[in-house]
Amino acid sequence: MLGGSRARATAHDASDYDVGLYYTEAAPLDVDRLREAIAHLVDEPSAAQVTPVGEWGPWIVGGAWLSIGGRKVDLLYRSVDRVSATIDACRNGDIAMHYQPGHPHGFCSATWMGEVALCQPLHDPSGVVAELKARTAPYPPALRDALIRRFQWEILFSIENAELALPRGDVTHIVGCAYRALACLGQVLFALNEQYLINEKGALIVAAGFPVTIHGLTERAAEVWRSIGSGQYENALRVLRLLENELRGDLHGRLY
Secondary structure (H helix, E strand, C coil), X not given: CEEHHHHCCCCCCCCCEEEEEEECCCCCCCHHHHHHHHHCCCCCHHHCEECCCCCCHHHHCCEEEEEECCEEEEEEEEEHHHHHHHHXXXXXXXXXXXXXXXXXXXXXXXXXXHHHHHCECCCCCCCHHHHHHHCCCCCCHHHHHHHHHHHHHHHHHHHHHHHHHCCCCCHHHHHXXXXXXXXXXXXXXXXXXXXXXXXXXXXXXXXXXXXXCCCCHHHHHHHXXXXXXXXXXXXXXXXXXXXHHHHHHHHHHHHC
């Protein structure tokens, strides 16, 4: 399947091509054959990196970094069985966050469901991906509620933790908490709008254009980072508190 910005028609000319390779536990991916297949496609076979299954952890799993015709092509492995089970869990409101290098906010299990929902099948002769995709629409209310429940409280919690670090001048902790507050805010806005969030990169820019959003979100998030960059940490946390307060007020009006 084709994923990422190319599948969502939001790519620019230099965007990567993200290709998901789905396999079943009964018919595991043959990585050696994959290496042989890509050798005839890539610009420089000696530079192509193809990993074993599991090399990148249980959630990114593994894949390959390739250059084909001067274009960057990323392959990502996914187990159909595990993705199917994760979709069932998400539909029941059962989600989890996992530590994952390359994902500063962590890897939310609902990402796998979002990948399927937003992908374009390229080769699906037995209809496996089509069947998975059919289970992602409409957006499940239980998933929406679970994501809001999981991430909304953590916004203020992160801000308060950053405020406790102010007297110590612990800049690293303050910055980390500020990032986490904004990342959780993005998760809540995506859930409120019943949109799948598959990567925290650019999430707030996308969320700023949703029907349900926070006025001036992009500019105010930028103010947080400008304030941090100039050492005005109190102002950064003040802006974050205002964002959290507005989101909480909107949530109360919509949910109660």
